[in-house]
Amino acid sequence: MPEDYQEEQRIEPDLSAVYTGTEALEKAPEIYGVETGIEGLDDLFYIVESRKNRLEKKSLKGIPAYSVMNITGVSDTGKSLIVEQFTVYRASKGDKVAFITVESPANFVVASLKLRAMAMGLNFDQFQDNIILIDAASSTRIRENIPDLLATLTYVIKTYKVKFTVVDSITGLFENKEMMARAVVRRMYNYMKKWYQTALFVSQKRSGHEELTAEAAGGYAVGHIVDGTMVLAKELVDSVYKARLYRKPLGDIVRLFRIDGCRMSGHDTRTHFLEITDTGLLIIKEPIGG
DSSP, X not given: OOHHHHHHHHXXXXXXXXXXXXXXXXXXXOOOEXXXXXXXXXXXXXXXXXXXXXXXXXXXXXXXXXXXXXXXXXXXXXXXXXXXXXXXXHHHTTOOEEEEESSSOHHHHHHXXXXXXXXXXXXXXXXXXXXXXXXXXXXXXXXXXXXXXXXXXXXXXXXXXXXXXXXXXXXXXXXXXXXXHHHHHHHHHHHHHHTTOEEEEEEEOOTTSOTTSOOBTTBTHHHHHSSEEEEEEEEEXXXXXXXXXXXXXXXXXEEEXXXXXXXXXXXXXXXXXXXXXXXXXXXXXXXXXX
């Protein structure tokens, strides 16, 4: 008998991690869509249903509930705008949203959220307290210590009955220690699942990475752990080929959006044009090629 097998037999198994299919299904959440408030995004996610012996796509009308989605891109592609729009929209619907800000102090973030609400035609004063900010940008203790951050988030979730959590940015939690990226992201991901949060993680991307791929700081740490990734990109129209492809004049900047995988539902795999309006709202537009 192999020595490895004999060793395994001497170690007690962890039975709390073993489920039959039926037992696992009893704990499985219902998959439904969570509206994001971002024009053009919600119909890009779908499930497949059986009707009259035929499989048909059905729009989720939002991102999958209880999913942990990664929003990635280089600077100035609209990552923070997308999570701010989501936060404002969900809060306006009466939901409690925890917003962990790692990059900017809470007072600056809330000012940006108020501007986003105004652009969306919403009265921020009516729902501003549905947003609970956790200022990891100002608190070194929270930013540098994941257990302290999660203890703070647990307090917020229990006290305010939070269903949605935003982290801007997850890469800010392992700055200068990218070897710990996978451990940090895995811990944050497992926490969101434990508390049944629908979560958005913003991750910064190095400019050296290919524009429309999901690689982010920390290598493949974020994209390989989370449930799905949305990639935002911008590209200079610097050739006749690109001018024809994007139907834009030479010298213009074109913005692009793609969903790079989602394990909790089907999704549109095409690359879409993306627009940031003059008022700072992000809109997902038609796919390249129509």
